[in-house]
Amino acid sequence: MTTGQLLLLFAACLLLLAGTAYVIGRRRAEGIKAGGTFMNSQPGQYGQFAATWTAVPAIVAAFVGWVATLFGAEIISGKLIIAAAVAAAVVGLVWAVRQVDPELRARLGVERVITAALITASMVSILTTLGILLSIIFESIRFFGMVDFMHFVTGTEWNPDAAPEGSEELITKGFGSLPLFAGTFLITGIAMTVALPIGLLSAIYMSEYASPSVRSVSKPLLEILAGIPTVVYGFFAAITIAPIIVAVADKVGLQASYQAALAPGLVMGIMIIPFISSLSDDVINSVPESMRDGSLALGMTKSETIRHILIPAALPGIISATLLGVSRALGETMIVVMAAGLRPNLTWNPLEAVTTVTVRIVDALTGDQAFGTPETLAAFSLGLVLFVVTLILNIVSVSMVRRFKQQYA
Amino acid sequence: MDMTAEMTPERRAELDARVQRKLKKRYRAAKRFHFYCVGSLVLAISFLAFFFTDMISKGHSAFQQAHVQVDVDYAEKNLRFTKRAIAEDMHDIVSRGWLRDLRRVKKENPELVGTKAVAWALADDEVDQYLKGNKDLTGDDNTVEQKALAARIDALKADGKIKMKFNVGFFTNGDSKIPEMSGLWSAMVGSILVMVLTLLFSFPIGVMTAIYLEEFAPDNRLTQLIEININNLAAVPSILFGLLGLAIFINFFGVPRSSALAGGLTLGLMTLPVIIISTRAALRAVPDTIRQAAYGMGCTEWRTVRDHVLPLSMPGILTGTIIGIAQAMGETAPLLIIGMMAYIPEAPEGFLQAATVLPAQIFTWAGMPERAYVERTAAGILVLMSVLILMNASAVLLRKKFERRW
Numbered sequence: 118m119t120t121g122q123l124l125l126l127f128a129a130c131l132l133l134l135a136g137t138a139y140v141i142g143r144r145r146a147e148g149i150k151a152g153g154t155f156m157n158s159q160p161g162q163y164g165q166f167a168a169t170w171t172a173v174p175a176i177v178a179a180f181v182g183w184v185a186t187l188f189g190a191e192i193i194s195g196k197l198i199i200a201a202a203v204a205a206a207v208v209g210l211v212w213a214v215r216q217v218d219p220e221l222r223a224r225l226g227v228e229r230v231i232t233a234a235l236i237t238a239s240m241v242s243i244l245t246t247l248g249i250l251l252s253i254i255f256e257s258i259r260f261f262g263m264v265d266f267m268h269f270v271t272g273t274e275w276n277p278d279a280a281p282e283g284s285e286e287l288i289t290k291g292f293g294s295l296p297l298f299a300g301t302f303l304i305t306g307i308a309m310t311v312a313l314p315i316g317l318l319s320a321i322y323m324s325e326y327a328s329p330s331v332r333s334v335s336k337p338l339l340e341i342l343a344g345i346p347t348v349v350y351g352f353f354a355a356i357t358i359a360p361i362i363v364a365v366a367d368k369v370g371l372q373a374s375y376q377a378a379l380a381p382g383l384v385m386g387i388m389i390i391p392f393i394s395s396l397s398d399d400v401i402n403s404v405p406e407s408m409r410d411g412s413l414a415l416g417m418t419k420s421e422t423i424r425h426i427l428i429p430a431a432l433p434g435i436i437s438a439t440l441l442g443v444s445r446a447l448g449e450t451m452i453v454v455m456a457a458g459l460r461p462n463l464t465w466n467p468l469e470a471v472t473t474v475t476v477r478i479v480d481a482l483t484g485d486q487a488f489g490t491p492e493t494l495a496a497f498s499l500g501l502v503l504f505v506v507t508l509i510l511n512i513v514s515v516s517m518v519r520r521f522k523q524q525y526a
Numbered sequence: 527m528d529m530t531a532e533m534t535p536e537r538r539a540e541l542d543a544r545v546q547r548k549l550k551k552r553y554r555a556a557k558r559f560h561f562y563c564v565g566s567l568v569l570a571i572s573f574l575a576f577f578f579t580d581m582i583s584k585g586h587s588a589f590q591q592a593h594v595q596v597d598v599d600y601a602e603k604n605l606r607f608t609k610r611a612i613a614e615d616m617h618d619i620v621s622r623g624w625l626r627d628l629r630r631v632k633k634e635n636p637e638l639v640g641t642k643a644v645a646w647a648l649a650d651d652e653v654d655q656y657l658k659g660n661k662d663l664t665g666d667d668n669t670v671e672q673k674a675l676a677a678r679i680d681a682l683k684a685d686g687k688i689k690m691k692f693n694v695g696f697f698t699n700g701d702s703k704i705p706e707m708s709g710l711w712s713a714m715v716g717s718i719l720v721m722v723l724t725l726l727f728s729f730p731i732g733v734m735t736a737i738y739l740e741e742f743a744p745d746n747r748l749t750q751l752i753e754i755n756i757n758n759l760a761a762v763p764s765i766l767f768g769l770l771g772l773a774i775f776i777n778f779f780g781v782p783r784s785s786a787l788a789g790g791l792t793l794g795l796m797t798l799p800v801i802i803i804s805t806r807a808a809l810r811a812v813p814d815t816i817r818q819a820a821y822g823m824g825c826t827e828w829r830t831v832r833d834h835v836l837p838l839s840m841p842g843i844l845t846g847t848i849i850g851i852a853q854a855m856g857e858t859a860p861l862l863i864i865g866m867m868a869y870i871p872e873a874p875e876g877f878l879q880a881a882t883v884l885p886a887q888i889f890t891w892a893g894m895p896e897r898a899y900v901e902r903t904a905a906g907i908l909v910l911m912s913v914l915i916l917m918n919a920s921a922v923l924l925r926k927k928f929e930r931r932w
Contacts, residue, residue: 121876187779224826231828232742238734239743242756242802245795249766252773315566322563337922338571344918345577346856348885349907352892356900357580387573394570418552420559441761448763450859455892475765475859482772482863500769504762511761 123195130203131175135168138210142167145217158223166223169230170213175206253504256497263491264288269498271295275461275477277492292495294502296461300471304382304453305446307467311386312442316393317435321423323394324401336395343391351455354384359456366468376458376470385452389442396441400434400518401427405525433521437514444510448503450475474499581911585904587658591693591706592649594619594682598628600638605629612647618675619682623707624648648695649688651705651898653679657688661897696905700871701887705898708891710906715873716786716866716881717855723790723877724797724854729847731794732801739802740809741831760799767796768863776864784865784880792864793854800853804846808839813932841928848921852914858885884910 143164150156158166182198217223261269265287272293319339323332359380366373373379404427412422428435458470459480481496533541596612604611608628612620624647631638655661656679662668663676682688699709735756743749771792775781781788812835820830836843861867867886874881882890888910891903 121878228826228828232738235734235738235742238731239738239752241731241795242735242759242798243752245770245798246755246759248774248795249762249770252770253766256773315570318563318566319570322567326560326563327567335567335571338574339567341915342570342574344852344856344914346858346885346910346914348856348858348889348892349581349911352888352903352907353577353580355892356584356903387570387577390570390573418556420556421552423559444761444763448765450763450765450862451889454859454862455889475763478765478769479859479862482768483865483867488777497769497773500766504766507761507763508758511758515757 120195123199127179127199127202130199131172131206134175134203134206134210135172138167138171138213139164141210141214142217145214146223149217149219154219156219157221162224162227163217163221165227166221167210167213167217169227170216171206171210173230174209175202178202178205249504253497253501256494257501259489260491260494260498263494264292268292269294273463275472277481277495288491292491294474294499296463297472297474297477297499298502299463300378300457300461301447301473301475303378303465303467303471304385304457304473305443307379307382308385308389308446309439309443311383312389312393313439315386316390316438316442317397319390320394320397320401321427324398325419325423325427336398339391339394342387343395345388347388347449347451348455350384350388351381351451351453354380354452354456358384362468371468373468374458374470376456377468378457378471379467381452381456382467384456385446385449388449388452389445392442392445393438396438397431397435400431400438400521403434403522403525404430430525431521433517433524437517437521440510440514440517444507444514447510448475448507450479454479474503478503581904581907585901585906585908587660588696588901588905589693590658590690591695592654592657592688593646593691594649594653595687596620596645596647597642598645598647599642600631600640602639605632605639615678619650619653619679621648621650621704621706623702623704646691648706651896653688654706655897657683657690658901660901696902700873701869701882701890702871703869705894705896705902708899708902710884710887710909712870712873713882713884713887713906716789716870717883719786719874719877719881720789720793720866720883721851721855723786724793725847725851727790727794728797728801728850732798732847732850733805733843735798736802736805736809737831737836740806741835742827756799756802760803763859764796764857765859765863767792768860770795771860771864782878782880784868784882785878786874786881787877788864789861789866789881789883790877792860793857796857796860797850797854800850801843801847804849805839805843808842808846809835811842811932812838838930841924845921845925848917848924852917852921855883855917856885856910856914858883858889861886862889884913 141164143160146156146158146160146163150160156163179198179202182201186198268287268289269292272289273295274291274293275296276291278291319335323335327335359375359377362377362379362383363373363375366377408426408430409422412426413419417425453473453476457476458472459476460470460472461477462469462471464471478496478499481492484492487493594616596616598611600611605628608625609617611625611628649657652661652663652675656663656676663672663679668676679688695707696709697714698711699707700712702708735752739749739752743752771788775788775791776783781791816834816838817830820834825833861883865880866882867890868880868882869890870880870882884906888903888906891899891906
């Protein structure tokens with residue numbers, strides 16, 4: 118039987134047993150109640166109690182069995198797991214039905230199980246973070262067992278193909294990550310040069326100048342920019358923007374590559390505009406009205422009020438929006454995969470092709486290399502750096518906004 | 527000391543003029559600043575307009591496909607070597623894929639075998655692109671053969687033997703290495719499979735987490751940890767979810783690579799924070815009086831949530847879920863890492879088979895060398911964007927229609 122069929126069988130058995138348990142539990146409670154005894158809970162709640170105690174042991178048994186097979190207990194077959202689970206369910210059913218009694222606090226029991234289920238669900242998000250961390254840390258440790266750490270951090274040549282294969286010593290060639298980070302920062306820098314002024318000034322316009330009707334149209338329009346899939350931006354950058362850049366550069370007598378850093382940078386900037394504008398809009402709106410009134414009453418013009426009062430007051434929020442934008446840009450993948458180059462290049466010229474961390478991650482993991490070679494493991498080390506940097510940016514950004522909100526709350 | 531008393535009229539006039547000059551300058555600066563602000567917004571919105579016009583102008587032609595009228599000889603022997611079924615001078619005009627599919631005639635329309643008929647065949651991608659003006663065959667750079675081909679196409683067109691028809695195949699075919707045969711069908715099926723799994727996975731867990739944090743959780747270290755963690759997860763670069771999917775789901779749990787299951791699980795984890803955050807906001811919007819009234823009637827905590835708070839916050843929760851799913855639907859980077867950019871000519875039939883999704887199909891086509899794929903990529907983008915805009919619009923409508931202000 119396939120896994121799918123097994124799961125289906127399991128679900129069917131479980132539903133059937135739990136349904137039976139509910140009906141029996143409820144009937145029993147109704148019978149007692151009909152005799153005139155005062156009961157702690159409603160009959161339906163006794164039914165739920167019985168159903169819960171039928172389903173939970175079965176699910177736990179099945180889960181334990183499944184985890185055991187994952188860790189190599191091969192004697193346990195799928196059918197065996199289901200048999201054990203059904204047995205657990207039957208035991209739970211019999212036990213729970215016999216428990217039905219006026220004294221039994223059935224609804225409290227159900228409540229506890231539900232709370233436990235809710236806590237379990239909340240753990241999934243923690244497990245996700247742990248999963249990300251563990252997966253990248255383990256593979257990174259393996260990577261740094263093969264490649265010299267100092268070389269990875271300070272080396273200026275990224276060329277995994279040139280690295281010697283099968284040697285016992287630490288590799289000190291071909292895995293210098295500096296050009297990748299330089300490329301990432303170059304593209305991020307271009308993106309922020311586009312996004313920061315446009316996003317901030319748009320936010321100022323929408324919160325300070327625009328009429329409510331203009332605001333109600335322009336805000337969702339800007340949000341569309343954030344909703345466009347990144348693969349679409351990537352295609353746009355590669356097919357439309359890059360040739361324009363090459364043509365313009367040609368006109369002014371410069372040589373631009375079709376994979377120039379400028380194209381993905383510009384398009385990424387467009388993508389980040391709404392992040393900056395909506396966050397800045399929020400913080401500018403939450404600067405107290407009295408500060409504006411005070412400034413205007415002293416004879417400041419509107420623009421002076423904005424530049425000398427509002428922006429300094431909202432600065433923590435604006436910085437936090439910027440950091441969030443930077444974190445987006447660093448981790449952005451599709452735009453650079455499609456529009457930036459593959460060849461590592463240590464340059465500050467935006468008209469040259471550069472590559473980024475995310476491009477190399479995708480390249481390493483979508484190729485034909487066997488898993489476990491230094492090249493595929495390098496992807497996880499790059500991912501680790503990316504995770505740490507974006508995590509720091511996010512934490513700083515969140516704490517800055519919180520401090521800002523406390524100041525004006 | 528009173529300064530104005532000693533001021534001569536001349537001095538006063540000079541001061542006045544200076545103030546006026548300065549004022550003028552300040553007003554100019556104010557106007558300039560206002561202009562910059564309007565300009566930024568206009569610039570941002572014109573990017574959007576430029577983007578959409580560009581995609582529509584590149585992609586709209588893919589919804590039409592050139593067809594050519596040919597005489598087909600359905601003789602038994604021709605159905606094995608299908609090139610013989612049509613005149614030799616049509617070989618470079620009729621699609622290779624269409625010719626290949628002639629073999630199926632025997633099975634699908636046996637009454638045709640042995641007859642001769644006139645049929646509208648799919649044209650080759652070169653022909654199609656030439657007719658759409660995307661490819662030049664008559665320029666100085668072109669070979670003699672290409673120029674001759676162009677002349678033949680023009681002649682056929684003048685005879686009314688070539689015409690544009692609606693491109694049904696774009697929606698009913700799977701991916702293909704022959705541009706004119708390729709379509710979005712398998713990617714659409716893949717997208718639906720992946721989204722169903724994403725929803726099944728992230729919706730219950732997300733809503734349960736939000737209920738726990740908002741209604742049940744005590745304010746302790748663990749709760750704070752979960753909250754910080756969720757906010758951080760929402761900002762983790764999506765490609766890292768791909769690394770998680772590869773290392774945990776595929777390499778550790780043995781989920782088949784490229785399968786809809788691997789994609790659904792990975793995107794489910796990615797969508798989780800979005801659903802949790804929007805569900806919490808929806809739950810918080812329900813006023814406490816509702817809860818207290820329920821407690822007053824003897825409801826337990828869980829029944830209060832289930833029967834009163836949850837139904838009232840459902841519109842908000844669903845809005846957030848639709849937005850989260852739309853986001854997941856456009857996501858590509860983590861799916862590349864778990865191998866969902868495979869070449870999938872046939873629609874997947876189950877969650878464990880190799881599948882691809884719309885954005886991944888767009889990515890694959892964007893990397894194809896043939897000119898005909900450019901318009902197909904743009905058309906795929908138009909389809910994807912229409913679906914996403916439809917989803918987001920329905921989310922907004924849902925919120926407008928059912929949102930209650932307390």
